[in-house]
Structures are given as structure tokens and as C-alpha cells.
Amino acid sequence: MKITSSSIAAASLLFPSLRQAGVAVLSVTLLAACSGGDKKDDKRGAAQVGFIVVQPSAVPLAVTLSGRTVAFETSEVRPQVTGVIVKRLFTEGSLVRAGQPLYQIDPSLYRAAVNQASADLASARATAEAASAKAQRFKPLADMEAVARQDYIDALAASRSAKASIAQNAATLDTARINLRFTTVPAPITGRIGRSLSTVGALASASQADPLAVIQRMDPIFVDMQQSATDITALRRKLAAGGVTPGSTQVHLRFDDGSQYASPGTVQFSDVTVDQGTGTVTLRARFPNPDGLLLPGMFVTAVFDQATDPSAFLVPQNAVQRDFDGTAFVMVVGGDNKAVRRKVTADRTQGVHTVVTSGLRKGDKVIVQGLNGLKQGAPIKPVAASSPQTVAPPSGKPGSGDSAGQPAAKDR
Structure with a gap:
């Protein structure tokens, strides 16, 4: 049975007590019709989404x-002569300078070698002086044939041999002095020295495998x-x-x-x-x-x-989504204000952004807000993501279109 406004009016004339009930039924029917129409319109309306316009930029490829x-420098402190260590001249773990004495090896034998080489050199010089004088005396006598020519030649050879002996003994003296100097083991470089690997009383050898310390x-x-x-x-x-x-x-x-x-x-x-x-x-x-x-x-x-x-795009991380196979995609605003699904290549992130190296073009509008439930081809109402949105309080006036307790959202 269909209930109309004319039938309710007629019934109210016959039965005045039913007038108020009829008005209530009619009001409920009209409210239900209006409510159903609003839901249908909301279902068909376009979803509002926020977008950004992407531009290529120079993005560094960070490597971890x-x-x-x-x-920077490492030096093993090694002895160059053999002897017993009598002193350690540094503090373990301290900073040492190049040339600073670190160890003292017993120098007695090497000092004696220096003295012997010095004496041999003095003897060689005395012998050389005598041989040189003899050769000089024989020269005029040999010219006058007062002595045999061979005697002069032998004296000259002896003089030259004595001079060579001087050079040999001088080299021996230099070697002895160097060995004596090596009894004090210096720091080869400037740096931090570690623990001592040899103690006082240990025998140091020039051919040992382990160093005395490491700088x-x-x-x-x-x-x-x-x-x-x-x-x-x-x-x-x-x-x-x-x-x-x-x-x-x-x-x-x-x-x-x-x-x-x-x-x-x-x-x-x-x-x-x-x-x-x-x-x-x-x-x-x-x-x-x-x-x-x-x-x-x-x-x-x-x-x-x-x-x-130089041609990568920085996209907010929340705008990049993943399929079940891990493929990355974004939603962009199409030419007819419809959502378009776009596959992209996004292998890394930089701060709060995802670096997209392919799949986007300059000027694309990438959707960054309102992505929940958004599908390919869905109608949308795009607004710039940077646009502020304000919530207005209810007006409270009849006919304002806002129901009580429901504030109206306005885009500025």
C-alpha cells in the first residue's frame, strides 16, 4: 500500500488524533530519502588527493x-748490532720523536773496536810517511843511476801501498764508530710506541726475528x-x-x-x-x-x-608503494583527473625521500596524500599537497547544510 500526503491529510480530518503521527511518519520518510541520496552522491563523488610536481635534480649516489x-706509518724498532740491553730509555705507550734513544746496548766491545781501528790507522799513516820519503830519496838517485831503477820502483810501490792501507784502516775506523753508535737504538719515526718486546738484560741480535718495539x-x-x-x-x-x-x-x-x-x-x-x-x-x-x-x-x-x-627524482617515501613482487609504483594525476598507476625504479632512499631513477617525467604530479584505497582509473580531485586545509566550526543556523556536531572542511 502506498502512503501519500493527500491520504494522510484526509485521515487527519476524520481522526484528529492521528494528525501528529502522520506528520512524524512523513518526516521520517523524507529524512530517509534525503539521507540515502547523500550517501549515493558521496559514493559517486571524486576523492580529494594531494600531489606534488616532481622535477629532476642532481642526487648523489651515497656508498656505505x-x-x-x-x-699512517709503522716502524719496527730493531737492533743493528749484537749485545746485551742495559737500559730502556722510553715509557711504553708514549709519543716518541724520530732519533730519540730507546734502548742502550752494552757498548764495551764496540768502543774497544773503535780504539783498535784508530790505532791501526795511526800505524798505517806512519808507514806511509816512511815509504813516501824513501821513494822521494830514490827518485834523483835513480835518475843519476846511483841506485838500480828497480829499487826506485819498489820504493814507489811501497809508498802507494801504504797510502791504500791508510784508506782501509780509515774505513775500518768508520765502521767501528758506526757500530758503536748503533749500541744506542733510536726511534726511526715519530709516533706512538707500544709495549717493549725485550727487557733489560736480554740479548739483542742484529739477525733476530722479533723487533724490540713497534712505533x-x-x-x-x-x-x-x-x-x-x-x-x-x-x-x-x-x-x-x-x-x-x-x-x-x-x-x-x-x-x-x-x-x-x-x-x-x-x-x-x-x-x-x-x-x-x-x-x-x-x-x-x-x-x-x-x-x-x-x-x-x-x-x-x-x-x-x-x-x-643528474636526472633522478626525489619522492616522499610514503608516495612509493610496493607490489607483492617488490616492484615499486606511484600514483600520478592523469590528464582527465583520474588516478594513474606508474611503475618506477626506486633502489635507495635519501633522508625522508626515495630516489627514483626511472619511470617519472619532469612535471609529473605524484600523489602523496589520500592514497588509501586509491585505484587505477579512479576519479580524483587533485589539490597541491602544500595547500593548507582549515576546519570551520558548525554555524548552528537552520538551513546551513551542516548537521550538529559535524564541522565543515574548507579548502583555502
Whole structure:
């Protein structure tokens, strides 16, 4: 049975008590009709989304490599003569200077060798003087044939032999003095010396396998980094093709606890051979280390911009979505204000952005807000993501179109 307004009016004349009930039924019917119409209109309406306009920019290709610190200079303190160590002249772990005495070896035998060589040299010089004088006396006599010519020749040869003996004994004396000087073992370089590997009373030998101590120079200090040969080859191909440009040589270090080393370093060189065991190439960076915070042998993480991609796009991370197979895609605003699904290549992130290297074009409008439930081809109402949105309070006036407790959202 269909209930109309005319039938309710007629019934109200016959039954006045039903007038109020009829008005209530009619009101409920009209409200239900209006409510159903609003839901239908909302379902058919376009969703409002926020977008950004992407532009290509030069994005550095940051590389993170594991590294290990290496002393700038390392020297093993070794004896050059044999003898018993009588003194240790340094403090273990201290900073020593080049030429500073470190050990004293018993010099008695070497001082005696110097004295003997000095005496032999004096004897050779005396013999040479006598032989030279004899040769000089025989020369005029030989010219007058007062003595045999052969006697003069023998005297001249003896004089020359005596002079050679002087040179030999002088060299022996120099050797003895050098050996005597070597009884004091100096520091070859300036650096931090470790613990002493020999004690007072130990026999030091010029042919021993172990050093007396080890000195390391740690300011500056090297960091050796290992990078896959495959990655280096791919980078060189991109550089040759012009797809990327060379990056910065500045390197930053991170420790195991996540903290960062204050002073940046500089890449010095890349090794020319590949490690056959690991398939990696060694890159060496140099860092200042005035406070000695970096110690040789530490494991660190090195981060530096190895190259720069001049045509990459920086897209907010929330705008890049993934399929079940891991393929990245974004939603862009189509020409007819419909959502368009676009596959992209996004292999890394930079801060709060994802670096997109392919799949986008200059001027594309990438949707970054309102992505929940958004599908391919869905009608949308695009607005700039930077546009502020305000919420107005309810007017409270009849006919204003806002229901009580429901504030109206307005775009500015």
C-alpha cells in the first residue's frame, strides 16, 4: 500500500488524533530519502588527493662500505748490532720523536773496536810517511843511476801501498764508530710506541726475528675500505656512458655504536688489483686524527658520495608503494583527473625521500596524500599537497547544510 500526503491529510480530518503521527511518519520518510541520496552522491563523488610536481635534480649516489683503520706509518724498532740491553730509555705507550734513544746496548766491545781501528790507522799513516820519503830519496838517485831503477820502483810501490792501507784502516775506523753508535737504538719515526718486546738484560741480535718495539704514526691515519669489483665496474660503465658524474672524494666515518667521527676524510686512491679471495677492491681514505681517537685496527663504516645522478627524482617515501613482487609504483594525476598507476625504479632512499631513477617525467604530479584505497582509473580531485586545509566550526543556523556536531572542511 502506498502512503501519500493527500491520504494522510484526509485521515487527519476524520481522526484528529492521528494528525501528529502522520506528520512524524512523513518526516521520517523524507529524512530517509534525503539521507540515502547523500550517501549515493558521496559514493559517486571524486576523492580529494594531494600531489606534488616532481622535477629532476642532481642526487648523489651515497656508498656505505666497511673499513678498517691503518696506521699512517709503522716502524719496527730493531737492533743493528749484537749485545746485551742495559737500559730502556722510553715509557711504553708514549709519543716518541724520530732519533730519540730507546734502548742502550752494552757498548764495551764496540768502543774497544773503535780504539783498535784508530790505532791501526795511526800505524798505517806512519808507514806511509816512511815509504813516501824513501821513494822521494830514490827518485834523483835513480835518475843519476846511483841506485838500480828497480829499487826506485819498489820504493814507489811501497809508498802507494801504504797510502791504500791508510784508506782501509780509515774505513775500518768508520765502521767501528758506526757500530758503536748503533749500541744506542733510536726511534726511526715519530709516533706512538707500544709495549717493549725485550727487557733489560736480554740479548739483542742484529739477525733476530722479533723487533724490540713497534712505533705507529696515527695522525693522520688511513682507513682501508672494501668495495665489490662488480659495483666498481658498473660505476665505471655509467661514468663512461655519461649517466652519472664523478662525486665527491670526502668520506665520513661511523662507529659501531652509530656515532659519527667529527672530521671528514679524503679518498686517496683505489687499488689496481682485485682480491682473489673476496672479489673486492681496496679504497684508501686519509683522516686527521689529532686526538688519537682512531686507533689502528678499528672496524668502522665509511660513507661517501661516489657519483652523482643528474636526472633522478626525489619522492616522499610514503608516495612509493610496493607490489607483492617488490616492484615499486606511484600514483600520478592523469590528464582527465583520474588516478594513474606508474611503475618506477626506486633502489635507495635519501633522508625522508626515495630516489627514483626511472619511470617519472619532469612535471609529473605524484600523489602523496589520500592514497588509501586509491585505484587505477579512479576519479580524483587533485589539490597541491602544500595547500593548507582549515576546519570551520558548525554555524548552528537552520538551513546551513551542516548537521550538529559535524564541522565543515574548507579548502583555502
